[in-house]
Amino acid sequence: MKKPSMSDIAREAGVGVATVDRVLNHRAPVRDGTRKKVLQAAERLGYGEELFKALLREEDASTPPARMGFILLSQDHSFYRTFAEALSRAATQRAHPAPEFLGFDIEDVERMVLALESLAQRVDIIGVVALDHPLIRHTIKKIAASGVRVYALFSDFSPCGHAGYIGLDNQKAGRTAGWFAHRLLDKNGVIGVLLGDHRFSCQESCEIGFRSYLRENNNGYVVLEPLKTHESEAGGYAATQALLSQHPDLSMIYAPCGGIEGVIAAIKESGRRNIRLLCHGPVANGELALIDGDIEVMIRHPLNQLAETIVHAFINDLREPNLNAVNITVPFELITRENM
DSSP, X not given: OXXXXXXXXXXXXXXXHHHHHHHHHTOSOOOHHHHHHHHHHHHHHTOOHHHHHHHHHHHHTTSOOOOEEEEEEOTTSHHHHHHHHHHHHHHHHTTOOOOEEEEEOTTOHHHHHHHHHHHTTTOSEEEEOOOOOHHHHHHHHHHHHTTOEEEEESSOOSSSSOOEEXXXXXXXXXXXXXXXXXXXXXXXXXXXXXXXXXXOHHHXXXXXXXXXXXXXXXXXXXXXXXXXXXXXXXXXXXXXXXXXXXXXXXXXXXXOSSOHHHHHHHHHHHTOTTOEEEEEEOOTTHHHHHHTTSOSEEEEOOHHHHHHHHHHHHHHHHHSOOSSOEEEEOOOEEEOTTOO
């Protein structure tokens, strides 16, 4: 990939090339707001990774260490364990303390609410992966009013005073899965859909985008009502078994959720190797599953890039809080057995 030029960064930041030169080469002082715009543009374009990290460390040196907390889903799932490790690395590389992590099952709303209230007493800013549940929104609104910033990660909330959302464009991810389904299936294909939970708004948006694309390009597909995996391997296995037993003509499963390992196990056990699986990831042993044909296409979260984006956004927010809700989307990766 060609290294972006200073002209590219200037265009991205909306400033002159001379301003970019002053920021990146320390030729003359630049206003903090302008400097930040240039650095953010350079980050988006992937300019000089090592130089850019050095500039970020210099920028962070005058900022008090940020106390970050994260409420994720259970780290028994490899996805969230890997994500927590990436967040820890991103924070410590920026000379900030290791974040505090708490993990819960997706439907453990009351314990999650208690943890949110407790965590808000110990940190300056919180990232949350949770259902769009009224009790969770009520708690976030109360915490935000106390001055602690709260961001939705992966899955957004209805407005509740949270500082913003950082994750994928989920509706676009769903439409992309629909694009693949349309090209992989014969006419009149029967497609099963699996979701972690119906209140998990990221997955609801994926399902909406998926159905929308197939509806616009109607080829006689039947898209079944979604079944829940509860974001667990056991839940994925049980939901897939139900699909297989109830629909002998099933030809594809779209699963923008956790529990994919159980989905794969149930399909293998059934011996129905003709069923194509479109899923989101990363997934434990996902590359082997792609090579073996257990997964047809994976829409993968770039966890390291997401972690760096989140930590960078948190530090900037604490330095200069945003008055309006922030929406930061990170591009997803499309993985098949041929492009790993």
